[in-house]
Amino acid sequence: xxxxxxxxxxxxxxxxxxxxxxxxxxxxxxxxxxxxxxxxxxxxxxxxxxxxxxxxxxxxxxxxxxxxxxxxxxxxxxxxxxxxxxxxxxxxxxxxxxxxxxxxxxxxxxxxxxxxxxxxxxxxxxxxxxxxxx
Amino acid sequence: xxxxxxxxxxxxxxxxxxxxxxxxxxxxxxxxxxxxxxxxxxxxxxxxxxxxxxxxxxxxxxxxxxxxxxxxxxxxxxxxxxxxxxxxxxxxxxxxxxxxxxxxxxxxxxxxxxxxxxxxxxxxxxxxxxxxxx
Amino acid sequence: xxxxxxxxxxxxxxxxxxxxxxxxxxxxxxxxxxxxxxxxxxxxxxxxxxxxxxxxxxxxxxxxxxxxxxxxxxxxxxxxxxxxxxxxxxxxxxxxxxxxxxxxxxxxxxxxxxxxxxxxxxxxxxxxxxxxxx
Amino acid sequence: xxxxxxxxxxxxxxxxxxxxxxxxxxxxxxxxxxxxxxxxxxxxxxxxxxxxxxxxxxxxxxxxxxxxxxxxxxxxxxxxxxxxxxxxxxxxxxxxxxxxxxxxxxxxxxxxxxxxxxxxxxxxxxxxxxxxxx
Amino acid sequence: xxxxxxxxxxxxxxxxxxxxxxxxxxxxxxxxxxxxxxxxxxxxxxxxxxxxxxxxxxxxxxxxxxxxxxxxxxxxxxxxxxxxxxxxxxxxxxxxxxxxxxxxxxxxxxxxxxxxxxxxxxxxxxxxxxxxxx
Amino acid sequence: xxxxxxxxxxxxxxxxxxxxxxxxxxxxxxxxxxxxxxxxxxxxxxxxxxxxxxxxxxxxxxxxxxxxxxxxxxxxxxxxxxxxxxxxxxxxxxxxxxxxxxxxxxxxxxxxxxxxxxxxxxxxxxxxxxxxxx
Numbered sequence: 001x002x003x004x005x006x007x008x009x010x011x012x013x014x015x016x017x018x019x020x021x022x023x024x025x026x027x028x029x030x031x032x033x034x035x036x037x038x039x040x041x042x043x044x045x046x047x048x049x050x051x052x053x054x055x056x057x058x059x060x061x062x063x064x065x066x067x068x069x070x071x072x073x074x075x076x077x078x079x080x081x082x083x084x085x086x087x088x089x090x091x092x093x094x095x096x097x098x099x100x101x102x103x104x105x106x107x108x109x110x111x112x113x114x115x116x117x118x119x120x121x122x123x124x125x126x127x128x129x130x131x132x133x134x
Numbered sequence: 135x136x137x138x139x140x141x142x143x144x145x146x147x148x149x150x151x152x153x154x155x156x157x158x159x160x161x162x163x164x165x166x167x168x169x170x171x172x173x174x175x176x177x178x179x180x181x182x183x184x185x186x187x188x189x190x191x192x193x194x195x196x197x198x199x200x201x202x203x204x205x206x207x208x209x210x211x212x213x214x215x216x217x218x219x220x221x222x223x224x225x226x227x228x229x230x231x232x233x234x235x236x237x238x239x240x241x242x243x244x245x246x247x248x249x250x251x252x253x254x255x256x257x258x259x260x261x262x263x264x265x266x267x268x
Numbered sequence: 269x270x271x272x273x274x275x276x277x278x279x280x281x282x283x284x285x286x287x288x289x290x291x292x293x294x295x296x297x298x299x300x301x302x303x304x305x306x307x308x309x310x311x312x313x314x315x316x317x318x319x320x321x322x323x324x325x326x327x328x329x330x331x332x333x334x335x336x337x338x339x340x341x342x343x344x345x346x347x348x349x350x351x352x353x354x355x356x357x358x359x360x361x362x363x364x365x366x367x368x369x370x371x372x373x374x375x376x377x378x379x380x381x382x383x384x385x386x387x388x389x390x391x392x393x394x395x396x397x398x399x400x401x402x
Numbered sequence: 403x404x405x406x407x408x409x410x411x412x413x414x415x416x417x418x419x420x421x422x423x424x425x426x427x428x429x430x431x432x433x434x435x436x437x438x439x440x441x442x443x444x445x446x447x448x449x450x451x452x453x454x455x456x457x458x459x460x461x462x463x464x465x466x467x468x469x470x471x472x473x474x475x476x477x478x479x480x481x482x483x484x485x486x487x488x489x490x491x492x493x494x495x496x497x498x499x500x501x502x503x504x505x506x507x508x509x510x511x512x513x514x515x516x517x518x519x520x521x522x523x524x525x526x527x528x529x530x531x532x533x534x535x536x
Numbered sequence: 537x538x539x540x541x542x543x544x545x546x547x548x549x550x551x552x553x554x555x556x557x558x559x560x561x562x563x564x565x566x567x568x569x570x571x572x573x574x575x576x577x578x579x580x581x582x583x584x585x586x587x588x589x590x591x592x593x594x595x596x597x598x599x600x601x602x603x604x605x606x607x608x609x610x611x612x613x614x615x616x617x618x619x620x621x622x623x624x625x626x627x628x629x630x631x632x633x634x635x636x637x638x639x640x641x642x643x644x645x646x647x648x649x650x651x652x653x654x655x656x657x658x659x660x661x662x663x664x665x666x667x668x669x670x
Numbered sequence: 671x672x673x674x675x676x677x678x679x680x681x682x683x684x685x686x687x688x689x690x691x692x693x694x695x696x697x698x699x700x701x702x703x704x705x706x707x708x709x710x711x712x713x714x715x716x717x718x719x720x721x722x723x724x725x726x727x728x729x730x731x732x733x734x735x736x737x738x739x740x741x742x743x744x745x746x747x748x749x750x751x752x753x754x755x756x757x758x759x760x761x762x763x764x765x766x767x768x769x770x771x772x773x774x775x776x777x778x779x780x781x782x783x784x785x786x787x788x789x790x791x792x793x794x795x796x797x798x799x800x801x802x803x804x
Contacts, residue, residue, distance in 0.1 A: 001231050002264040010794065012682035012709040012751075015459070028458060030465070036751035039682040039709005041794050047264075052235070056162060057149070057227035062261050063164070081682075081706035093459035097403050101454070124680065124711050127464050130404040130449075135499055136532040144392065146280035146307040146349075170349035173280040173307005175392050181532075186503070190430060191417070191495035196529050197432070215280075215304035258278065258309050269767050270800040283593070296592060298599070315800075320771070324698060325685070325763035330797050331700070361593035365537055369588070395598050398538040398583075412660065414548035414575040414617075438617035441548040441575005443660050483548070483572035526546065526577050551727070564726060566733070629727035633671050637722070663732050666672040666717075 002118075003058075004047040005065040009078035012039040013094040016083060037081060042099070043122040044073060046107060048115040060115060072106040096123040100131040108133065136252075137192075138181040139199040143212035146173040147228040150217060171215060176233070177256040178207060180241060182249040194249060206240040230257040234265040242267065270386075271326075272315040273333040277346035280307040281362040284351060305349060310367070311390040312341060314375060316383040328383060340374040364391040368399040376401065404520075405460075406449040407467040411480035414441040415496040418485060439483060444501070445524040446475060448509060450517040462517060474508040498525040502533040510535065538654075539594075540583040541601040545614035548575040549630040552619060573617060578635070579658040580609060582643060584651040596651060608642040632659040636667040644669065672788075673728075674717040675735040679748035682709040683764040686753060707751060712769070713792040714743060716777060718785040730785060742776040766793040770801040778803065 014037045015029035025033040032038070046069060050059050080086055082094040088102045100121045108117055118132040148171045149163035159167040166172070180203060184193050214220055216228040222236045234255045242251055252266040282305045283297035293301040300306070314337060318327050348354055350362040356370045368389045376385055386400040416439045417431035427435040434440070448471060452461050482488055484496040490504045502523045510519055520534040550573045551565035561569040568574070582605060586595050616622055618630040624638045636657045644653055654668040684707045685699035695703040702708070716739060720729050750756055752764040758772045770791045778787055788802040 001234070003231065004262045004264075006260040006262075008794065010708050010710055012707040031749040034749050034751065034755070036754040037682040037707050037709070038680050038749040038751065039707070039711075040680055041709075041711045045262075052229075052231045057229035057232045059231055059263075079701040079704050079708040081704065081708065084706040085704070095454075095459035097405065097454045097461055098459045100403070124678065126408040128406045128408075128447075129461075130406075135502070137499065138530045138532075140528040140530075142392065144306050144308055146305040165347035168347050168349065168353070170352040171280040171305050171307065172278050172347040172349065173305070173309075174278055175309045179530075186497075186499045191497035191500045193499055193531075213299035213302050213306040215302065215306065218304040219302065258276065269770070271767065272798045272800075274796040274798075313798075320765075320767045325765035325768045327767055327799075363588075363593035365539065365588045365595055366593045368537070394542040396540045396542075396581075397595075398540075410660065412574050412576055414573040433615035436615050436617065436621070438620040439548040439573050439575070440546050440615040440617065441573070441577075442546055443575075443577045481567035481570050481574040483570065483574065486572040487570070526544065631722075631727035633673065633722045633729055634727045636671070662676040664674045664676075664715075665729075666674075 001052055001059050002047050002049040003060065003062060003065075004045050005062045005069060006043065006045050007066070007069045007074060008041055008043050009074050010039065010041050011077050011080050011082050012037040013082040013089075014038070015093055015095060017093055018091065037083070040123050042077075044069065044103065045120040047118040047120070048111065049118070050112075050115040060112065065111070068107060068110045072110055073103055076106070096121055096127060096129045097131075100129045104131050104133060135186055135193050136181050136183040137194065137196060137199075138179050139196045139203060140177065140179050141200070141203045141208060142175055142177050143208050144173065144175050145211050145214050145216050146171040147216040147223075148172070149227055149229060151227055152225065171217070174257050176211075178203065178237065179254040181252040181254070182245065183252070184246075184249040194246065199245070202241060202244045206244055207237055210240070230255055230261060230263045231265075234263045238265050238267060269320055269327050270315050270317040271328065271330060271333075272313050273330045273337060274311065274313050275334070275337045275342060276309055276311050277342050278307065278309050279345050279348050279350050280305040281350040281357075282306070283361055283363060285361055286359065305351070308391050310345075312337065312371065313388040315386040315388070316379065317386070318380075318383040328380065333379070336375060336378045340378055341371055344374070364389055364395060364397045365399075368397045372399050372401060403454055403461050404449050404451040405462065405464060405467075406447050407464045407471060408445065408447050409468070409471045409476060410443055410445050411476050412441065412443050413479050413482050413484050414439040415484040415491075416440070417495055417497060419495055420493065439485070442525050444479075446471065446505065447522040449520040449522070450513065451520070452514075452517040462514065467513070470509060470512045474512055475505055478508070498523055498529060498531045499533075502531045506533050506535060537588055537595050538583050538585040539596065539598060539601075540581050541598045541605060542579065542581050543602070543605045543610060544577055544579050545610050546575065546577050547613050547616050547618050548573040549618040549625075550574070551629055551631060553629055554627065573619070576659050578613075580605065580639065581656040583654040583656070584647065585654070586648075586651040596648065601647070604643060604646045608646055609639055612642070632657055632663060632665045633667075636665045640667050640669060671722055671729050672717050672719040673730065673732060673735075674715050675732045675739060676713065676715050677736070677739045677744060678711055678713050679744050680709065680711050681747050681750050681752050682707040683752040683759075684708070685763055685765060687763055688761065707753070710793050712747075714739065714773065715790040717788040717790070718781065719788070720782075720785040730782065735781070738777060738780045742780055743773055746776070766791055766797060766799045767801075770799045774801050774803060 015032040016025050082089045120130045122128045149166040216223045254264045256262045283300040350357045388398045390396045417434040484491045522532045524530045551568040618625045656666045658664045685702040752759045790800045792798045
């Protein structure tokens with residue numbers, strides 16, 4: 001049985017490798033590398049898989065998942081500039097893939113280990129990534 | 135090849151164990167255990183996996199799936215109080231997980247056995263469960 | 269200039285006139301009058317119209333609107349049985365129209381009078397009402 | 403890590419086997435076999451699975467996926483009659499399943515082979531198919 | 537107080553004036569004039585405005601509106617070719633505007649005259665028309 | 671008859687008055703004034719009202735509206751930092767209200783004057799503004 005909780009956060013970012021020049025970044029990442037940043041309303045879906053607890057009928061109380069998303073993701077990334085405000089992306093290009101990777105690790109550390117974790121992250125209504133660990 | 139059909143139904147419920155007091159239920163389930171019930175517009179997605187029938191080009195006629203959802207799920211749960219009107223939940227706490235479990239069993243009994251069955255159930259736009267049998 | 273804020277709440281209700289018998293209610297309101305209640309995920313959109321404040325660039329800070337929706341609507345109706353838990357509907361049939369009427373009056377009393385107020389309320393993804401006062 | 407790109411196209415079709423009579427087609431496919439065709443806004447989601455390229459932080463630049471969807475799917479099927487305009491369906495009944503099958507093969511030929519490909523295709527907001535090759 | 541009911545129908549069409557050549561039609565209407573037709577999942581929202589009936593708490597029972605939409609719109613246009621199957625468009629170009637005009641007139645004739653009627657019609661998720669009579 | 675076209679663009683912004691200190695901006699605008707910017711996927715709906723052209727059956731060819739949105743809005747604001755990259759907001763706080771005001775003026779100058787113009791702009795799925803000129 002899998003359960004999921006959805007949340008949103010708004011952030012600015014720029015696709016950018018700090019070891020490349022602006023020209024190199026612009027050639028590879030196009031307008032996504034605009035030096036002054038652009039932004040998104042990110043939508044995050046957190047999925048947990050495990051058995052139903054016969055006591056409660058829950059796999060996990062989604063209120064708990066909501067609280068972990070708030071403390072680990074929203075408080076960290078919402079209304080932030082991912083490149084400038086978030087040490088996680090000081091050396092890591094904040095593509096949707098890397099944001100998913102970082103978010104998965106942050107969530108994994110705070111959610112019960114007996115539940116398998118998968119996340120989906122929409123950058124726009126047309127672009128989405130999914131990560132389940134490796 | 136997987137195919138799916140979506141449907142909706144509206145129901146009232148209360149998270150509640152009949153062997154617990156209202157206080158115990160309230161402690162564990164919070165406002166979801168309000169003794170007078172609250173409700174949801176549930177959204178159900180029924181997925182079936184199998185080979186394409188070379189005769190028709192269908193895995194299964196989704197009209198059939200629609201009819202089975204109507205008779206097994208909508209007629210049973212739509213505009214009902216899950217705790218009071220539905221014997222399935224007389225002794226079973228109607229969490230989204232348990233509603234998915236019950237729905238899966240009801241659908242499994244009426245849909246062709248050569249097609250693997252998975253269902254997704256949204257309780258709100260933020261909360262979702264998925265079940266594929268065990 | 270109009271601005272809006274969206275919110276959701278989950279509630280049980282029953283279409284019911286207390287001065288009619290269950291039979292009469294059932295004849296007029298059909299399965300919406302199930303004596304044990306059913307429920308919905310209501311979606312509320314609150315619109316305010318007025319001039320932009322040249323100081324802030326806001327018509328109104330939507331954080332204020334969010335707080336008023338929380339205190340006046342969500343705290344009152346979310347995870348409640350509208351017929352049993354909410355005195356507003358003790359004598360008033362909780363149709364979408366009447367819920368909109370009651371909500372509009374509650375919001376009107378707490379939002380700045382120089383801003384015209386209109387609300388939209390979705391009962392399901394197919395049914396919606398809109399009210400702008402009279 | 404999986405990434406996806408969404409696109410839409412509008413097309414007419416008729417469920418129809420050319421080796422059956424109109425009556426036979428109508429018996430099996432009902433109103434979906436109306437001889438004068440009907441149509442849909444198809445929504446396509448293209449998923450690719452593979453490792454993040456450490457150089458770019460991408461699994462694949464979704465701009466590339468967008469371009470392949472445009473040249474292979476939109477240019478071929480958008481604003482077309484699938485039965486009459488598209489040789490792919492001259493002998494193949496254009497069910498959602500078969501459109502997915504054909505689209506998957508067209509996309510597979512143009513997308514990097516080290517990335518696993520899955521597609522989802524919505525025919526309406528209630529009907530969807532998913533295909534990952536065989 | 538305004539109330540609305542949403543419905544969907546699928547149809548093929550071609551933007552086409554019968555008194556123009558295919559070339560002229562193609563020049564003005566582009567790929568929307570493909571001689572073999574293309575299609576859409578149309579979404580229709582029917583709005584009625586009037587006073588709440590104090591007896592029922594309804595402006596109008598939306599079940600009635602649903603039935604009128606079914607008999608006047610869905611039964612007439614769903615799974616049809618608007619140009620070939622629907623006499624309404626034999627001489628009238630089935631643009632979204634004209635479909636809205638025709639639908640409004642069909643609905644107006646069957647819905648209570650004391651309720652003002654407005655309709656919205658989505659041709660795609662990006663294109664919409666609204667008509668309130670003239 | 672009203673017709674509309676929807677489009678999206680992604681941008682970074684910061685609620686900020688250049689004649690206030692960061693502290694003053696932070697007090698009034700909260701986390702929306704983060705000095706390093708945050709961002710949104712803006713959704714824009716452009717509505718035009720007028721008579722149907724009896725020649726074409728269009729109020730206006732939405733392809734034209736699409737092109738004007740691209741040249742006036744998307745090319746100007748998409749993947750930009752509204753505060754730093756867009757002279758329109760050098761002295762004007764880029765609230766949703768002011769973005770709507772600026773966008774309306776840009777669109778008004780390029781769309782036929784006999785058609786009344788209204789726009790809706792979603793900053794998030796919960797926050798929206800509407801402007802029809804003054």
